[in-house]
Amino acid sequence: MSADAGVRTGIPALVLDARVVVDRGDFVLDAELRAPHGVTALLGPNGSGKTTALLGLAGLVGLTDGHVRLGPQEWAGAGRGRAPERRSVGLVLAEPMLFPHLTLLDNVAFGPRSRGMPRAQARERAREELDRVGLADLAGRGPGQVSGGQAQRAALARALATDPELLLLDEPLSALDPETRSRTRADLAHRLRDYPGVTVLTTHDPLDALTLADQLVFLEAGRVTQTGTPGEVVARPRTAYVASLVGLNLLSGTLVRERRDASVARTMEVSYRAGTGTATDTGDGGWAVALAGHQGGAARLVLAEPPDGAGEGDRVWATVNPEAVALFTDRPTTSARNLWRLTVEAVTVTGQRARIHLAGEVPLVAEVTIGAVAALGITTGRELWAGVKATEVHTYPA
DSSP: OOOHHHHHHHHOOOOOEEEEOOHHHHHSEEEEEEEEEEEEEEEETTTTTHHHHHHHHHTSOOEEEEEEEEEEEEETTTTOOOGGGGOEEEOSSSHHHHHSSSOOOHHHHHHHHTTTOHHHHHHHHHHHHHHHHGGGTTTTTOOGGOOOOOOOHHHHHHHHHTSSSSEESSSTTTTSOOHHHHHHHHHHHHHHHHHOEEEEEEEEHHHHHHHOOSSSEEEOOOTEEEEEOOOHHHOOOOSHHHHHHHHHHEEEEEEOOOOOOHHHHOOOEEOTTTTOOEEESSSOOOOEETTTTTTGSSSEEEEESOOTTTOOOOOEEEEEEEGGGGESOOOOOOOOSSSEEEEEEEEEEETEEEEEEEEESSSSEEEEHHHHHHHHHHTOOOEEEEEEEEGGEEEEEO
């Protein structure tokens, strides 16, 4: 937040404290949310409750239980609720929803005017917001005379023209084409940096979340499954959905000691610690994760070293970057101490890279070049050997 923005609007640094419970019979949302000044992103698959949570905060959906507080103000709770028009909220939906018969200037001025501001003053406030989102030169145009990205920025300006204490953005970039989305994302990030209130946005796009948000909140099946900064979430995802969104393989199991004879039977792996030039022998009496869901713990993920804060028998998470999964058509001679024969379940291509979804003893996703797909003859149903070095496995307590 810039100092100028805070002084101009007079909005103090508030904290949103909410528990949004909405019971629709076949679906129950029960989400606790604490959002400080800055941008909090709600992420989750379709049907997880993101939009319902946002509308509950705005007062457009009644709460079955819970509360909504912004600083000292209580907007909902204990059977009471403040009407939406009496909440200091700005709302932007995926579609800009601009009035087609009004210019951008009058669209943005509509909010201040509806709150009693004189026409000339409201238009001046609208010009200020249009200028801040880079649309000052288009103020006289109608919504049908501007691009989708420009219309979405005008919708943002309209929401901010009332100086709301809480800004709610529901999939604000989802309706835009990739090129427009990229430009509008940068404009949105720039504008939100100067906004002194609390912003909550919903998205299913990790790039939107990682570039716009200070805090990530994951919703799955109506429940919060993980909360943290982007860095914390990327380092330690705690559900398969979160891991897939940040591009990692996530496995869970029990930390175990490798028996000496079993570890010696494997190829000894020597890793050099960066900057020290010293070798660490990890091939004898090491550690592994007995993976959950495998009878008798037969499937194991060998580690270079145990995780901090966990001991033998503790539940742990393990992540593997898809780029660290090496693929072979025949059983290889390799230093990788984790080696499985798996079946190609699906292949997805993005640009010059392909993600290979593998099923079998240990479900994994590998990421390779398009050239490697052709060279290895990778097709759905083909069996491949997948190798992962122990040093490429990151573990942490569950």
